[in-house]
Every structure is written in structure tokens, then in C-alpha cells.
Amino acid sequence: MDVRFWQGKLSVTADYYVKKTLGLLVAAPIPGIVGNNAPTVNGGNVQNSGLEMAFNWRDRVGELRYSVGTNFSYNQNEVTAINNAEGVLIGAGFSTYGTVSRAAVGFPIGYFWGLQTDGLFQNAGEVENYVNAEGDLIQPNAAPGDIRFVDLNNDGMISDADRTIIGNPTPDWTFGFNASAEWRQFDVSVFLQGALGHQLFNGTRRHDLTSSNMPVRFLDRWTGEGTSNDIPRIVASDPNGNFSSISDFYVEDGDFLRVKDVQLGYNLPQSLRQTLGLTQARFYIAVQNLFTFTDYNGFDPEIGARSALDIGIDRGIYPQARSWRFGANIVF
Amino acid sequence: MTLSIYKRAAVVLMGLFLFTACSEDFLDRQPLDQRVESNFYQTQSDAEEALVAIFDVLTWNTVIGFHPLPMFSDIASDDAFAGGASRNDAPNIIEVDKFNIRTTNGEVQGMWRKYYTGIYRANLYLEKIQGIEASEDFVIRTTAEARFLRAYWYFDLLRVFERVPLLTSTLKAPSEYQQPQAEPEAIYNQIVTDLIAAMEDLPETIPAAENGRPSAWAARALLGRVHLYVNGVYGDNPTAQDGTVVDAAYALARLEEVINNSGHDLMENYADIFARSGEFGVESVWEISYSDARPWYDWGYIQGGEGNIAVQMQGPRVDNPGGEIVDRGWSFAPATQELYDAFEEGDPRRGLTLLEMDEINGSLTIGYQHTGYFTQKYTTSKEYAPADGQPELNWGNNYRDIRFADVLLMAAELGSPNAQAYLDRVRARVGLASVPATLENIMQERRVELALEGHRYWDLLRQGTAAAAAAINVNGPTGDGYQGDDQDFQVTFDESRRGLFPIPQTEIDISNGLYSQNPGY
Numbered sequence A: 001m002d003v004r005f006w007q008g009k010l011s012v013t014a015d016y017y018v019k020k021t022l023g024l025l026v027a028a029p030i031p032g033i034v035g036n037n038a039p040t041v042n043g044g045n046v047q048n049s050g051l052e053m054a055f056n057w058r059d060r061v062g063e064l065r066y067s068v069g070t071n072f073s074y075n076q077n078e079v080t081a082i083n084n085a086e087g088v089l090i091g092a093g094f095s096t097y098g099t100v101s102r103a104a105v106g107f108p109i110g111y112f113w114g115l116q117t118d119g120l121f122q123n124a125g126e127v128e129n130y131v132n133a134e135g136d137l138i139q140p141n142a143a144p145g146d147i148r149f150v151d152l153n154n155d156g157m158i159s160d161a162d163r164t165i166i167g168n169p170t171p172d173w174t175f176g177f178n179a180s181a182e183w184r185q186f187d188v189s190v191f192l193q194g195a196l197g198h199q200l201f202n203g204t205r206r207h208d209l210t211s212s213n214m215p216v217r218f219l220d221r222w223t224g225e226g227t228s229n230d231i232p233r234i235v236a237s238d239p240n241g242n243f244s245s246i247s248d249f250y251v252e253d254g255d256f257l258r259v260k261d262v263q264l265g266y267n268l269p270q271s272l273r274q275t276l277g278l279t280q281a282r283f284y285i286a287v288q289n290l291f292t293f294t295d296y297n298g299f300d301p302e303i304g305a306r307s308a309l310d311i312g313i314d315r316g317i318y319p320q321a322r323s324w325r326f327g328a329n330i331v332f
Numbered sequence B: 001m002t003l004s005i006y007k008r009a010a011v012v013l014m015g016l017f018l019f020t021a022c023s024e025d026f027l028d029r030q031p032l033d034q035r036v037e038s039n040f041y042q043t044q045s046d047a048e049e050a051l052v053a054i055f056d057v058l059t060w061n062t063v064i065g066f067h068p069l070p071m072f073s074d075i076a077s078d079d080a081f082a083g084g085a086s087r088n089d090a091p092n093i094i095e096v097d098k099f100n101i102r103t104t105n106g107e108v109q110g111m112w113r114k115y116y117t118g119i120y121r122a123n124l125y126l127e128k129i130q131g132i133e134a135s136e137d138f139v140i141r142t143t144a145e146a147r148f149l150r151a152y153w154y155f156d157l158l159r160v161f162e163r164v165p166l167l168t169s170t171l172k173a174p175s176e177y178q179q180p181q182a183e184p185e186a187i188y189n190q191i192v193t194d195l196i197a198a199m200e201d202l203p204e205t206i207p208a209a210e211n212g213r214p215s216a217w218a219a220r221a222l223l224g225r226v227h228l229y230v231n232g233v234y235g236d237n238p239t240a241q242d243g244t245v246v247d248a249a250y251a252l253a254r255l256e257e258v259i260n261n262s263g264h265d266l267m268e269n270y271a272d273i274f275a276r277s278g279e280f281g282v283e284s285v286w287e288i289s290y291s292d293a294r295p296w297y298d299w300g301y302i303q304g305g306e307g308n309i310a311v312q313m314q315g316p317r318v319d320n321p322g323g324e325i326v327d328r329g330w331s332f333a334p335a336t337q338e339l340y341d342a343f344e345e346g347d348p349r350r351g352l353t354l355l356e357m358d359e360i361n362g363s364l365t366i367g368y369q370h371t372g373y374f375t376q377k378y379t380t381s382k383e384y385a386p387a388d389g390q391p392e393l394n395w396g397n398n399y400r401d402i403r404f405a406d407v408l409l410m411a412a413e414l415g416s417p418n419a420q421a422y423l424d425r426v427r428a429r430v431g432l433a434s435v436p437a438t439l440e441n442i443m444q445e446r447r448v449e450l451a452l453e454g455h456r457y458w459d460l461l462r463q464g465t466a467a468a469a470a471a472i473n474v475n476g477p478t479g480d481g482y483q484g485d486d487q488d489f490q491v492t493f494d495e496s497r498r499g500l501f502p503i504p505q506t507e508i509d510i511s512n513g514l515y516s517q518n519p520g521y
Helices: A124-129 A216-220 A270-276 B005-020 B044-059 B069-076 B091-098 B106-131 B136-160 B184-201 B216-234 B248-261 B270-274 B299-304 B309-314 B337-342 B348-353 B404-413 B419-429 B439-449 B456-461 B465-472 B505-510
Strands: A002-005 A010-027 A040-061 A064-082 A088-090 A101-104 A111-114 A117-120 A147-149 A164-167 A173-183 A186-196 A199-202 A251-253 A256-267 A280-294 A305-307 A323-331 B284-288 B354-356 B373-375 B399-403
Touching: A064 A101, A164 A199, A270 A280, B044 B106, B044 B136, B069 B091, B069 B106, B069 B309, B069 B456, B091 B106, B106 B136, B106 B505, B136 B184, B136 B216, B184 B216, B216 B248, B216 B284, B216 B399, B216 B404, B216 B456, B248 B404, B270 B348, B270 B399, B284 B404, B337 B373, B337 B439, B348 B354, B348 B439, B399 B404, B404 B419, B404 B439, B419 B439, B439 B456, B456 B465
Parallel strands: none
Antiparallel strands: A002 A010, A010 A040, A040 A064, A064 A173, A088 A101, A101 A111, A111 A164, A117 A147, A173 A186, A186 A256, A199 A251, A256 A280, A280 A323, B284 B399, B354 B373
16 A cells, blocks of 8 residues: 655555465475485465555755654464474584474564573572472473473473474564754765564573683673572583573573664855866765664674574674765766 | 357357367476476586585484494494483483394484485485586596595494495386395495595695595495405405406505505694694594584484584593583493503503593483493583584584504505504604504404493404404393492393394385394394
8 A cells, every 4th residue: 555645745655464485495304314415395384464655754944954754564374284294304503402483383584483481590409499290390401590491292301302492583673763954055864774573592602612702791690599590500511501401591581772873964065166167076974883773692693594404503603894985976 | 148159159169179189288387386206317517416415325324213334333333332311311322232123223214224225315306417518527536425424324324234236227117126135245235436536536635624525545445345345244345347356455554655655644632633723734634524514403314414412422521610621411322441451551552542430520410321431532611612502512523533553553454564663653642652553452442442432342343253352241130330230231142143234124115025133033
């Protein structure tokens, strides 16, 4: 739907869509005995449905010409069929800890699959009280300061059978905002973009090495009862699998708003241009990635996808640089 | 409407004509710019490339993680620990040392994938070679080579995993992907079937330009090794498809042929065996070639290069390589005090096998399970320093897999009438006096002569799991040079697992429960 109001000062575009992708192309895992790389196959069907809207306003007030616009889209992604007997496609992994992402019917594609956590054991009593119906410890290797994993299927132990969806890397909302204005010889433009409602897998740290650096927030780890309920104690051998288990410990909200581009320009007045014999002369200063608003702890929340089954897994991508540019456009 | 009805009809008719012209040839095209399986195997030079692709897999030790099998088997044995920079440097390798291998161990899955890639390529070659325009000699020799390599890899699969799917042809469609595990008997029978066929067709001499390709003698020697392992572990003799029973007499006869007719001999000087000048020397019956001639830089795909990563892994972690006889390695597979003590006093092989702390001039970063001993055989010695490329990825040290000394000792073990002379030959080379050729003395000689060459673990397993446990179990530091916690040096062999590695969990998952896990896991 496209509509315009007030002699085109306001334009509105809205689209509702349901996109069905049949025969999604994926490299599905094959047995090692085949001895060759997995072929790309029609792995399943995916449905994306959502709404895209854009508003643009442009007008003139005296010598000021300006326009503002915004666009946003809401998307829901769901796998509707998987072409194998298991109904599951195994996706990308992290470190040597195993699979992180997978695709299954009824879930968003490439969802994070792992253990749910329920805080940290604060004292020895909490470890000893975390028992199954037979009275056996559910996490026999745990000590105070370790992560309490949820025994989702109530079989009295923590295993792969307790893994569930712990995150969805595909944003619900993506949006952009732009504004520009010209006044006499000056012009200015701003562009912001962001995404909401998705999670990222923060795999930026080598927890398998004892000597690797950790971010500052690990100074606030558990060091005694009541000191932390989310960053576990740090010991060399990790007997409880705090780090070697794929769990929602690694999963963080990926919401962000980024000031992507800001530009300020100045055009030489016509009188001066004529004196200098120039058709056009504009000087500008521009900055990309000026600022990012996010609670995500990795380097950069814009992780992107390596494949349909490897979305939003942050293995320490190189962050986008903030770049300043100064320039001149001169036409003789 | 500017188009007349006739013109429109003509357009429709042309369209119909084009549709009918779509024959199958049109739809089913061969790519013009790439070589694919269906247009590749045409000429002898195509076959040579395919052959190289099979041999290439011999040097793959990084399919997932780092998993050179000779080093892994020494780590599992009583001759070495896992090592590495710290307890968390390579947990998967420490699991191999401590016999608590998780079924999800990446390195173990890497080995599985390696061997089946090699076997797939050998099987594909054997299927395609008949349709290739090539000389008869070429076809006969390379067929034998593909079968030798297939047998070589199935022998590793048998020893590491035991019950694995036995494939002698490629799997052509997903409907064929579900293949059951074979019993060990079927696997070792196939191994000797391939080796006997290969032995008959492989050449007796390998020109220097073709070094790295197997000879008929390599096939004979490997038959001896297979017999000893199968007989020791299963109390059985492998039987080839043609009915040939590879019993002790048969294996011994093949080994005697190597000793008497092959032209192979002991190198005069034990130290020369592992020197660069000793590569493909007279003592090498079967040697796997690595090289720094094709400089490699890609850490993400190490096996694309031709370097021997085991060398980088086993080198000591020296801080200032400039003043040392070795370059900086990663300190894996530190040797045990038990190995040091296994050498009798005055045996020069102790010093030539073990690199000791007094050979390190400057400082050393002490790694996990530090014992004070490293291998001297496959190490980052300066004479092998890669000429070019990323240094860690380009070590050219060849792996001397079957040495003439091994052949002599196997023949002695199998009761050769010359057993005493063979044992004496091995000992005399290093200036040691004769000892009686008893089984015990021969096994002891194997340990010290072939130490840290990847044979000890299998020699232990074929003496039975109780003997293996007795040798391997250790309850803390046993040498003055050990550094670390007591528990770092505690190893308990799990007899219920019989020394086998687990079938990779991923493979079990993908098999949909068709594969069963090895007992004890």
C-alpha cells in the first residue's frame, strides 16, 4: 500500500507479507563414512511473515528544506518442515563445545539450542539440595559458585535431553531513521538503524584456555555467597561445565540502536565559486558508526549470518570501525 | 494494439518451438569451467591427480582439532602424557591420556572423518580406474596402491574404533548412507585381502622421484603387523578372500622375504634414522612423506598444507629459540620417567630418543604434565626448520612408519629360526650385548628401539588388557623432573573399554541409532 498526503509531503508505504521458502538449501549433516563433504540439499521449508512500513515527510520552511523518514519491519520466522526423519537439522557449533544452532519444525531457523540456567549455587547447601526423586545430586560435580542447570525433562540428571530453545537470532523488529536538512550553504544528514527482539550467542572468549583474558565484567564473578548470581566462579578445570556446556549463560539480548552515519556539509556561495571558476564546491565532514546503544557485551551487535544455520553466533567478529571523513567535492 | 493477431500467433508458435527443442542434453549440462566427477576421470594424468588425492589423506592430522595418531597412541601408552601448555590447552587430548574420552571428543571424530575420507577416495579410484585410458602397468600399480592405502586406514580404524562400517565401494545416494557396523573379523579379513593383492602388484623398488609410494615390501611388513595385532587381540588369524590364512607362519614368511630380498637394512647409525638426511633411507620400509616445499599459511585449513603438525606439537616450549637446538613447540606428549628407565644403562638410544632438560640452554615455559623429557625423534629440530610459510604448519619431518628394525623384531617375535640373530642385529647397532631372544626381551627391545614412534600402545593392547593396564596405570609423579599436581599424573586404564576409543556421538546421532557405542562408554 502506497499513499501520499498533503501534496506529497507525507508518504506512507505499508506491506504485509507471508513469504514461504520451499526447499531451503542447506548443507545437512551426513555420516562420516560417506567420506565427502555434505551436499547442499533441500532441507526444509521456512515461512517468514511480517509487516514493513515506511513514513517519509519532506517540507520547506523559509530557507530551510528538510525531510525526515523512518522505516521499520516486523518479522516472524518459523520452520514449517524438515526433510529428514529426525525433523531436525544440526547447525553450527561453538569451540569444541558442540552444536549451538539448529532448525526444527515450529521454531525459528537457526535457533540457539542449549541448557537453561537457574542462577548460581550460592552455598554448599544449595548444591546438596538440588537432588532428584532418588535423592541423588542432579549436578554431582558442582560446587558453590557454579551454574545451576535446569533439569527440564525431570530425569534427575543434566544431559542433552534437557536442551531447549534458549534464543532466537532473528530480530522481531528492524528499523531505520533518517533526517536531512539544508539551510543556505549548509546541509546536514543523520542515519540511524537498529534491531530489537533477538538474541546473540556471545562466544567472544576462549573459556577453554586458563590463561586467556576476560572482560572487566568478570571481575564481578562469584567469589562467595551473594557476590553474583550470573557470572560463575572461575577455576582452571571447570568441573561443572559452566563454560563447556552450551547454555543461556552465553546468550544475550542483541537489541541495538546505532548512529550509522552523520554528515555535515558546506557549499561555497555562488559568488565565490564564480571568482574561482568552479561549477560546484562542497566541503563536508562525515562520521560513520558514531555511536551504538546496546546492552550486548560483545564487540559489535551486528553479527550477521554465515549461513542459514549459523546466525548470530559471535565468535569475535572484528567490530565495525568508527570512521571520520573530511572531504571536498569540486567540479570545474 | 499494434501487434496483429498473426504476429502474436507467430510469437506463441516460436515459444512452442523453443520448448520442444529442450532436449535432455540441453537441461543436463556439464560445467565448462570446472571438473566434476562425471567429466573428470578420463586420462592417465587425471588418474594421477586422483591418486595424489588419496595419498594426501595420509598427512591429514587436523580434520577436527589436532589428532596425529602416532602421537595419540604414545599419549595413551605408558611412554608419554598428553602435555600442552596447560590443563585447558587441549582437553580432548588429555582425555586420551586419562582414558576418560567423551563420546563428543572432537579429535576422535576428526580421525573418523579422516579415515573415511581416505577410504572413500580409494574406493572411488578403484571404481573409476577401469574406465580410464591408461597403460596397463599404471592401472595395475595404482590399483594396488589404492588397496594398500585402504587396508592401511582400515587397520587404524580397527585399532582405534574396532566395529566400524566396512565399505569397499562408494556410497552413491542418501538411501545407502545407513551402513551397519561390521564385526572385527570382517574388517581384518578385508585388510589382508587388500594387502595380499597389493603385495602381488606393487613394485619392489621405488625410484627416488617416487618416494612415499608403497612397495611390495611395505605390504609384506604391514601384513606382519596386522597379523600380530589381530592374533594378540582376537586370538585369531585373518583370512583373505581367496582363503589364504595370515597365520604366524604366513606372516613370518613375508617378513623373512623383506629381510632377505628387499635390499632394506638397518642404518649404520641410529641417530641418522631421524635426521633429514635419513629420510627414505635404507631402513624405511614404509614412510609417510611431509614437506615444507609448498609453504602454507592457513591456520583455518591446516591439512591443505603438507606439514607434519605432530612435530610442532611435540617440540618443547622454549622461550628463546635462537639459543636452542629446537624451535618453539607446544610441549605435547612429554615422555614418562618409565620410558627413561626402560633403557638399560649405556643404551645410546635413550639420549637419541629423549630430549632432556639439560639440552635446553635458556628458559622453557613449563607446560601441563611436565616430566622433563620430550621426544628427540619427531621434534622441532633446527635442521627441519621450515624454509618458508607459517613455521608451525610446515614441518617436513617424514613419519618413518615401518622401519627395518621393526621388521627384524616382528620376525624374531614370530619365532624365526634367526630370531636370535635378528635381535642381536638390532642391539649390536647401538653397541649392546646379546640377550636371549625370549618374548619378554623382544617386547622390551621393541619398546626402546621404537619408542615414541607410535607403536607402543598397540604392542601393549595385543598383550591383553590386563597387561596394558598394569603398564599404563600410574598414580602420581614418578620422576624428579615432574612438575604439577599429583592428580595431573594419575592415569587409569579402563579395561572395560579394552583400549578402544568411542564411536563419535555425532556419527551415532546421524546413524539414527544404527551404530552402537563401544562397551564402557
